[in-house]
Amino acid sequence: MLQNEKLEKYLILKKEMLAKSCVRLTIRCPEIAKKASAGQFAHVRANGFMLRRPISISEIDKEAGTIRLVFEVRGKGTAVIAELNAGDTVDMLAPLGNGFTLEKGKKVVLLGGGIGTPPMLEIAKFYGADATVITGFRSASAVILQDDFKKTGANVVLCTDDGTAGEHGFVTAPLARILEEGNVDLVCACGPNGMLKGVVSLAKEHGVSCEVSLEERMGCGVGACLVCACKSVKNGEEYYARVCKDGPVFNAEEVTL
């Protein structure tokens, strides 16, 4: 009697390695795909572990009824999830949280740092030629998804910290150039805190609205346990917002990084 499609186990249709220990799963889940929007996340069960792992939704194909998750093996839980193969099922709660603003006609700059890059792909698909995608990685060997971004029609800029691919340096350098040129309505970013800080301050400097996707350790994933706190401001007052429910995408004005 009490069933919910959010709780089924979902079939993995395809598994790809995008880089060393970077996995992409294509998962069949029509109901989730129907509801999902860019920037939301899935809370993925890692067999044998107490807590689920939050992974951003990288792509959504509503017609095929699939979503894609791209993740890096960081610790034991992601290692277990990475052992799943096509034909296996994955236990996930999705879509959770809020996504990025999607408004046709806006000119956007999308910034992804490292494993913060995948969620940018679905936004890039939405904005196409109206988007500039700037992604940054440690080194050439960590670079992922460049062809996928190019296919969206977006203007694509690649940076690496060590200069082994694309521009030498951080994503903030090309961002600064583009913001200087003007004609940007919105900046969307996901990546390490240091990068987000740089991006937010540049956007602010240029008076451009900015959205960031944050990370915090999670319990429930649905807003019930208050463990995923991030410092926020509402009506001038500081409080702890919930990354899982009030985010993971926040307007940069609302949060203290």
Place this chain on the structure above:
Amino acid sequence: MLQNEKLEKYLILKKEMLAKSCVRLTIRCPEIAKKASAGQFAHVRANGFMLRRPISISEIDKEAGTIRLVFEVRGKGTAVIAELNAGDTVDMLAPLGNGFTLEKGKKVVLLGGGIGTPPMLEIAKFYGADATVITGFRSASAVILQDDFKKTGANVVLCTDDGTAGEHGFVTAPLARILEEGNVDLVCACGPNGMLKGVVSLAKEHGVSCEVSLEERMGCGVGACLVCACKSVKNGEEYYARVCKDGPVFNAEEVTL
């Protein structure tokens, strides 16, 4: 530098279902096979569980370098072990404990009750025509290993509690008949406590030496933790012996069932 063959993971060569939820594994482990003797056990790791599961060694093939384990899925741990397949490895400590007396020329009766039957097979192989094997099961659907016992040349008697196969009734009935006939040097038994009690009292009545294999919940399996206690008598004094190290095979005189 510090290596021990007891701790390797061992290759499963073959997996068979002998009855519903009764599994036989043939495992390649030459060093273990070389040392093992009938009645000893393996302490088998069940993935994801704290404690190992003790399983008697059912057969030993020293030439092929293999042993066989036969076990029933009882709870969660044996269920996990039962998921292993040929080609997988199994983590076990073996051979552990003491085995049954093996002395050529003796006339023996071997009794196995239910899942206590498998360890009798290796003894039957040793004694061949000098052995009578009496095994008892709940019902025809639970009967296992009858052909294997017949191949050893032993005299084989089958009982079921409900009469659906072999003699209707408990193993103690044929045992009583055979002991009446005389000419038995040793009785060896493994099975539920109730059965062991019956067997031991019959053997005692007829003045025949009797060995029983006992079960108790185990921790270390090597005699270090003292959790696998069974009430025993030494020099007239009661004390707790260790099933894993002082047993699992005991002379019936030594233990209080």
Place this chain on the structure above:
Amino acid sequence: MADLSVKMAGVPFKNPIIPASGTFGFGSEYTDYYPVSVLGGMSLKGTTLHQRAGNPPPRIAETPAGMLNSVGLQNPGIDAFLAHELPLIANEDTVKIANVAGSTIEDCEEIAKKLEGTAIDMIELNISCPNVKQGGVAFGVDPKMAGAVTRAVRKNTTKPLMVKLSPNVTDITEIARAVEAEGADAVSLINTLLGMRIDINTRRPILKNNVGGMSGPAVFPIALRMVWQVANAVKIPVSGMGGVSTWKDAVEMMMAGATTVQIGAALFQNPMAPVEIIEGMNAWLDEQGIQSVSEIIGSVRPW
């Protein structure tokens, strides 16, 4: 279909299963998964007199078969709770339990007064939160303090009063007896056990609060033992919790002496846990031919 209803402190529950305080928000977060009316009751997030910001993140760490949390009672305060949260669930057909936490006796009295005449069916007085510096836990580890705060709240409420006990004590039965003596109608246990984890790379505790409360399946045997001890030490009913994640765990808890069973951390792994536990318990009772779940309460036969 067995009779799953139980009565605790005079309050009828349609079944014994209750999401535990702090893991189920104010009752509306899981409505995508099931209506709260299928639950026996729900224990709402711990509420203090004034708004509390809670502790800085990270507030959660994973442990073997368990987790640590250091939320630190983040909540909007009793007035905001009554104004904005309670109305959303006031008409739900399930027992609504307010989890009350105060750093002083006066705070607790004040909150109890404010709950009078509201849709709240029962008070769970939390004297055991390990994650707040002043008060809270101090009440829970000293029988005199525990008795005093119970007495004070008892005087200020007409609602059934349950007191939630801390496991971080030498003898939990002593505290249970103290609160029983001062008028508690029930006790609930266990709150979390104080624990810690360290990130060896940064040489920092994983939790920004350094330590946090441990819960989840890992603590189940400790919780079960305490429930059994307390159920044998007091006459008032016990709401048992700590590590329950399957219907079998819930049955063990009830056999140990719990009248109701609360489910906390298990929700994070499986939001359907409470429902699956209700269903599993029911199926087992039917299979065993047990007509009413209340027959199993305290039915363990010690050796």
Place this chain on the structure above:
Amino acid sequence: MADLSVKMAGVPFKNPIIPASGTFGFGSEYTDYYPVSVLGGMSLKGTTLHQRAGNPPPRIAETPAGMLNSVGLQNPGIDAFLAHELPLIANEDTVKIANVAGSTIEDCEEIAKKLEGTAIDMIELNISCPNVKQGGVAFGVDPKMAGAVTRAVRKNTTKPLMVKLSPNVTDITEIARAVEAEGADAVSLINTLLGMRIDINTRRPILKNNVGGMSGPAVFPIALRMVWQVANAVKIPVSGMGGVSTWKDAVEMMMAGATTVQIGAALFQNPMAPVEIIEGMNAWLDEQGIQSVSEIIGSVRPW
């Protein structure tokens, strides 16, 4: 190869890893797997003045990421230990720790006297066994009693004296300070946490003793927290244990303040655990460029 040696209570250990009392017999059960000389030390099975039969079986139950035991200090008594067990290991090149348990102060004194002049390098006074009815645990939960038994043993031994603490207390630092004040040279912690499991089919506790001591990875966060608290409360060194099963756990324990680390239940899953922990720790120290393991003791930086 980093320097793994540590000194605790004046005793040099070649490395910090010690199998915990009760899980390693009298030191000869694991010699098929490795020579005990690779170990920093070994804590031998708890020994009482007279022989003890121990509790009836079942004595073990599995729990999520842990186990319960109710062995109840089965041992042959101190005289038999000295006559039959100690000679077998007397010449082993590892620190030999006698784990002493008594139900009275006089018993403990007596055992300490008998250990004088033997090959034992150190005494671990167990005031925390939850599995024996009289005495034992009573010493461990009351600072006065803990102090008194420590003082009595201290007077009767010239050997380094370590006192093993119970986690089943409200404030473990209070007990630690009490035994420090009475002359303990070190403290070890934690012993097991009292727990229970019920077989729902028979409605009987799984353990014949009804309750038992919980150990294994499940308890690690609680143990780590207590080690950290105690290390900050006393000046004498701490031997940390409780749920350690990997070298990472051991490093966390040392960062929390442990000078040595004991390994108990983990042995049951993996007899090689102590050796793998020593090797893993060494590799990590090398990788981090840390010359001596003693540099990491107490190195956690709380927030």
